Amino acid sequence: MSERKGVRETTLTEEAYQKLxxxxxxxxxxAGSPLRLDNLKQRYGLGYSPLREAxxxxxxxxxxxxxxxxxxTVAPLSLSEMWDAVETRIHIEAEALRRAIExxxxxxxxxxxxxxxxxxxxxxxxxxxxxxxxxxxxxxLEERHHRFHHALISACRSNWLLDFSQKxxxxxxxxxxxVLGGSMAASSRDVSxxxxxxxxxAIARDADRxxxxxxxxxxxxxxxxxxxxxxESEANVAHRPKAPAL
Amino acid sequence: MSERKGVRETTLTEEAYQKLxxxxxxxxxxAGSPLRLDNLKQRYGLGYSPLREAxxxxxxxxxxxxxxxxxxTVAPLSLSEMWDAVETRIHIEAEALRRAIExxxxxxxxxxxxxxxxxxxxxxxxxxxxxxxxxxxxxxLEERHHRFHHALISACRSNWLLDFSQKxxxxxxxxxxxVLGGSMAASSRDVSxxxxxxxxxAIARDADRxxxxxxxxxxxxxxxxxxxxxxESEANVAHRPKAPAL
DNA sequence: TAAATACAGATTTTCGCAAATTCTGTTTTT
DNA sequence: AAAAACAGAATTTGCGAAAATCTGTATTTA
Numbered sequence: 389m390s391e392r393k394g395v396r397e398t399t400l401t402e403e404a405y406q407k408l409x410x411x412x413x414x415x416x417x418x419a420g421s422p423l424r425l426d427n428l429k430q431r432y433g434l435g436y437s438p439l440r441e442a443x444x445x446x447x448x449x450x451x452x453x454x455x456x457x458x459x460x461t462v463a464p465l466s467l468s469e470m471w472d473a474v475e476t477r478i479h480i481e482a483e484a485l486r487r488a489i490e491x492x493x494x495x496x497x498x499x500x501x502x503x504x505x506x507x508x509x510x511x512x513x514x515x516x517x518x519x520x521x522x523x524x525x526x527x528x529l530e531e532r533h534h535r536f537h538h539a540l541i542s543a544c545r546s547n548w549l550l551d552f553s554q555k556x557x558x559x560x561x562x563x564x565x566x567v568l569g570g571s572m573a574a575s576s577r578d579v580s581x582x583x584x585x586x587x588x589x590a591i592a593r594d595a596d597r598x599x600x601x602x603x604x605x606x607x608x609x610x611x612x613x614x615x616x617x618x619x620e621s622e623a624n625v626a627h628r629p630k631a632p633a634l
Numbered sequence: 635m636s637e638r639k640g641v642r643e644t645t646l647t648e649e650a651y652q653k654l655x656x657x658x659x660x661x662x663x664x665a666g667s668p669l670r671l672d673n674l675k676q677r678y679g680l681g682y683s684p685l686r687e688a689x690x691x692x693x694x695x696x697x698x699x700x701x702x703x704x705x706x707t708v709a710p711l712s713l714s715e716m717w718d719a720v721e722t723r724i725h726i727e728a729e730a731l732r733r734a735i736e737x738x739x740x741x742x743x744x745x746x747x748x749x750x751x752x753x754x755x756x757x758x759x760x761x762x763x764x765x766x767x768x769x770x771x772x773x774x775l776e777e778r779h780h781r782f783h784h785a786l787i788s789a790c791r792s793n794w795l796l797d798f799s800q801k802x803x804x805x806x807x808x809x810x811x812x813v814l815g816g817s818m819a820a821s822s823r824d825v826s827x828x829x830x831x832x833x834x835x836a837i838a839r840d841a842d843r844x845x846x847x848x849x850x851x852x853x854x855x856x857x858x859x860x861x862x863x864x865x866e867s868e869a870n871v872a873h874r875p876k877a878p879a880l
Numbered sequence: 881t882a883a884a885t886a887c888a889g890a891t892t893t894t895c896g897c898a899a900a901t902t903c904t905g906t907t908t909t910t
Numbered sequence: 911a912a913a914a915a916c917a918g919a920a921t922t923t924g925c926g927a928a929a930a931t932c933t934g935t936a937t938t939t940a
Binding site: 400 | 922923924926930
């Protein structure tokens with residue numbers, strides 16, 4: 389049971405969880421495909437128990453579905469589910485943001501500024517690249533993106549709001565990931581600008597403006613993803629929120 | 635590995651989950667007490683694997699806490715956590731309710747009415763009882779209560795809102811349960827009346843009024859629980875929301 | 881031919897032990 | 911006397927085999 393070299397850093401369950409999560413979010417394991425225990429065991433070189441436990445954690449995050457006695461599958465993707473996640477996220481984070489703006493102290497402001505810059509630098513570097521950035525780099529970008537958005541609402545003083553926001557972030561990450569790798573430079577949006585505006589409004593303690601900017605930011609992302617996943621289809625318009633304008 | 639008589643109804647994991655959940659919510663397993671695998675194995679007559687899996691599910695529902703390599707414990711209770719859950723629930727369900735009122739059809743109305751009556755009848759019967767009702771009866775009452783509140787928002791067309799509402803219901807159930815067994819008759823509130831008003835406002839499609847009534851309903855419950863868990867203490871007032879009025 | 885039944889292969893679920901890790905109380909050293 | 915080191919105990923974690931279950935195919939029956 390010992391690791392290659394001496395001490396093991398984390399539990400095998402954690403390892404299984406991280407690897408599976410990455411393979412699902414990055415699309416290596418396709419949506420809807422069944423996850424056979426035997427396969428996974430061979431693929432990751434881990435036993436049944438850690439895999440099973442990891443699969444259960446992923447189930448509670450809605451990344452995998454499971455039916456009793458019929459095993460696990462990668463959770464399917466659908467535009468209507470994506471829009472549900474986007475709109476719910478707006479509803480949750482709008483409230484969290486208002487509270488964070490009310491309660492946030494110097495440390496909160498500092499964290500927003502530093503995570504913003506970490507994100508902006510990374511985004512700039514990847515955007516300037518001529519070739520397609522490697523998946524590892526996209527992962528790092530996603531992490532900084534996550535940290536920035538978390539920093540915005542971190543002072544809201546509600547564990548439940550933070551928890552729900554986290555869950556919705558994970559859900560939308562799956563949809564966002566393949567697009568991030570695509571034509572980043574070609575995008576007509578200046579996402580970094582949007583982030584900066586949100587940051588400035590938050591630090592200026594203008595709650596209404598910050599919420600409006602964040603809402604627009606998320607809806608634009610949703611629209612980008614809609615276009616990416618169903619370029620020709622008109623069907624996805626039905627999933628759009630009723631009030632897309634600010 | 636075979637069951638007493640022929641076919642097994644569900645998986646052992648499901649059985650472990652249900653039993654553990656009940657023992658935690660009903661208070662049989664006290665908040666904060668450690669959950670040793672050996673103990674549980676003996677107590678429920680189940681193996682490690684089903685228990686472990688059930689414990690993980692309960693962890694994702696915040697009913698148990700866990701630290702890697704240090705086992706599981708029953709999640710602690712705290713007034714500030716309860717108020718967080720109550721206020722977040724209000725925020726989630728207010729939105730879900732508005733949408734349900736917009737989208738709800740005849741079937742939705744019918745479901746609200748029937749679940750209301752099922753709840754009202756049960757509540758009346760338990761209230762008229764002279765002695766303390768048995769735990770099983772309280773469980774049945776809780777189930778009907780849950781069905782009614784779920785019916786109200788069931789037409790909201792958002793799986794995420796419904797999922798979050800469900801999570802928060804479970805969380806608050808833990809706090810409500812011991813109180814339900816107590817002096818139900820002595821309560822100055824007419825809870826059934828509150829439910830009826832909510833039902834009528836919803837069916838009349840008066841969104842603002844329904845949301846206001848539901849908010850008041852949840853806050854009153856929160857206050858009852860505060861009083862029950864910290865009767866003399868002034869400290870819990872600090873956890874109260876800023877705007878308790880309608 | 882169609883429906884019902886039986887069978888066989890594949891898959892999931894469960895079990896209990898063994899290994900690894902952490903905790904606790906005692907002894908030794910500074 | 912305080913800090914560090916150590917050993918034994920308690921607990922969690924991981925594994926692979928065995929049991930239970932499901933799914934699809936072949937066989938039988940009406």
